[in-house]
Amino acid sequence: MELTTVKLVTIIAEAVLEERILHDLRQLGARGYTIGLARGEGTRGIHASDWEGKNLRIETLVAPEIADQILQHLATHYFPHFAVIAYTTDVQVVRGTKFQR
Amino acid sequence: MELTTVKLVTIIAEAVLEERILHDLRQLGARGYTIGLARGEGTRGIHASDWEGKNLRIETLVAPEIADQILQHLATHYFPHFAVIAYTTDVQVVRGTKFQR
């Protein structure tokens, strides 16, 4: 079995941004995503005390060049206006699995 | 304090597969796991619009050789039949902690 390295892009954002972010991810080439619930408090003093309608963790496995484009897009269009965290991680998948779910 | 690198295996799968996957993880040598709720949409067009009974994120910290065996096992026995995502990440833990929880 051969492994290959791809990028996991993780985005933490307010739930109201879900549709907009997912639309952008698809436009930038992401083929699937996973969403989990989150809450947090950060450098801007935002606090979410319950689990409903607050923050989402959006994750997508993509090729490195798409990961770069996603980060660039978020930095340009989201970071100035919204409380969004985004980071990428190198992960290993089975070659040929096409990030399926 | 000395750190050591181990593998974090992340599996996103339908909730109905939980018992089967956890059984397999134990058989392959995993000694503990963490489960979170997830939903997603991917290359097969699966869509989960609510949080109940849909997808789980299953994570386990294991030695590299066990991580390889888990990916191999999933690729052989799950990928052809189920909408499963799996990937491994290098993470650092405190040496001697035995991935405890």
Place this chain on the structure above:
Amino acid sequence: MELTTVKLVTIIAEAVLEERILHDLRQLGARGYTIGLARGEGTRGIHASDWEGKNLRIETLVAPEIADQILQHLATHYFPHFAVIAYTTDVQVVRGTKFQR
């Protein structure tokens, strides 16, 4: 766009430890965090069968030296007494974003 590598610290702990751990993270220099729900079973035989009030996944993006201090602190003050998992991962962020949320 320039990327920089920082450390993602992930902590899985019982929900009753939330305030204590968050206090310690702030004291050690973390400027924000994300929390998700989790459950698990591990080497100590702890089992959480439902989602309420059991385990939390606490994540924070920090500089490498702060990540080391957090792991050291957890290993000294939590591992002997509580069922806590902690690990760090190298992740890439857009330089200058200051881990914002």
